[in-house]
Amino acid sequence: MLWYKAWRESRGRFVLSSLTIAVLCAVTVAFEKDAAGAYEQPPTYDAFIWQSVYKSGIRELFLLLAILLGLGGLLRERAHGTAGFTLALPVSRRRLLAARAGVGALEIAGLSLVPALVLPTLSPMFHESYPVSQALQFSLLWTVGGALFFAVGLLASTLFGGEYTAGICSVAVLLAYSLMVDVPGVEAYIGDVHDVMSGSGMPYFQPAMSRLAGPLPWWSLAAILLIAFVLTAIAAQLTKRHDF
């Protein structure tokens, strides 16, 4: 039932996030011809989709939504007055947080599947096609990248009780990280999760075809998941120590 609670608390945000991504993907497909026409050398359909969805705006929005899904938890419950009831239940704080993290991970996976549902489904309606296998591989990359920023939101929620503080801090972390990985010289030391998610400049991506090719970067994905797990574990430790 803790999973049910976590789901009920976040389902509004999840549904809204999914709808937003779905509508933006649909608009991208629907107006591809108009948008591509503005280019001197119109890109291929795959390249246009990759540029518009997987490489830029919608990917960044996805990360912001992942942060949004990570917000909440006991400090917010304290502000709403329900922490007393929750903490009087015969369950540990670790289990409460684990349920939130578990539901969040599933929601991130669900959210990352939205483009994989919309793009291949809508493309034929506009006389185009987008391979399901490509979309699903990108979904996997998004799930892992999203999990990291979900964990950032989760950790910020255990640090800051203010209604917007955790969200603002998480977005600041995302922005700072995005700027930092573009600084020449720094990029070599800090992996760029954005690039891992889009394949940009990665050996498993073929720029000429704007498609993923070759084996996915399993070690990088594992490392990102490990960092997300560590952030979640830190959040669990902090939650254990809090006074409510």
Add this chain to the structure above:
Amino acid sequence: MTCPYVIETHDLSKRYGRVDAVKDLSLTVRAEQITGYLGRNGAGKTTSIKMLLGMTHPTAGGGTVLGRDITSLAESCEMRRRVAYVAEDKQLYAYLTVEEMVRFTRSFYSDWRPEVERRLLRQYELPLQRRVSALSKGMRTKLALLLGLARRPELLILDEPSEGLDPVAIEELLQTLVAAAGEGASIFFSSHQIAEVERIADRVCILDRGELVIDLPLDRLRENYRRITLGFAAQPPNDLRMSGVDRIRTSGRQVVLLASRDVETVLERVRGLQPVSVDVEPVSLRELFLETVQEG
């Protein structure tokens, strides 16, 4: 032999910065009794209750609830299986309906009593399909009580349960508590409403500025405590301290003594001071409370 105490604390303290929210609290709450926990706003009642339930970590000291160490996370979790708690603001999950709230809570307790759930739902006239956010405070309190009582708790801890309730709802609440005590539950409740405590409690604890200042059975208050008002023709004696006298208040030529024991001996001694009048009256809990916390 079972332990006679459901709550025992020793030197339990909680400090926030330089402020002692609770200081060296050594409290015992007897099993199968109704214990009222009185104190002014900010006296430390809620903080101490939260420490008992493992929501707030003590700065020093410790204690047990139903024999389980309140500072141990694992034991505290186990203890909460047997304790029902109704928080001060009675907030429950606003996004659930009454039915969903009951189903959610039921899933955590193997000793849930469906027949009690059904009886209380009928008695409290709780609308199953209504969202918790749409319930009045009185209704929320009833729902919180139902969630606590439907699972045969050994100990019921309530923080200001009557706060914000209308007189009818308060009456129903008090009757529910008395009935729960009749079924063998121990009840520990904090309140500002002295009349309520006096009506149903077997024992009273008064907390002032984080410290326990009174802990006694109400029977003893009724039998032993007396207010002795002395009138003097001239300036009263400076030092009236004596065994059995807890508090002394002087106002002009009048002295009011609060005697807690050996009243006859105290009377014998004060008559020796040759007052012009001596009035002896029983002390109500309200008077005792005011004497205690106002002086502090």
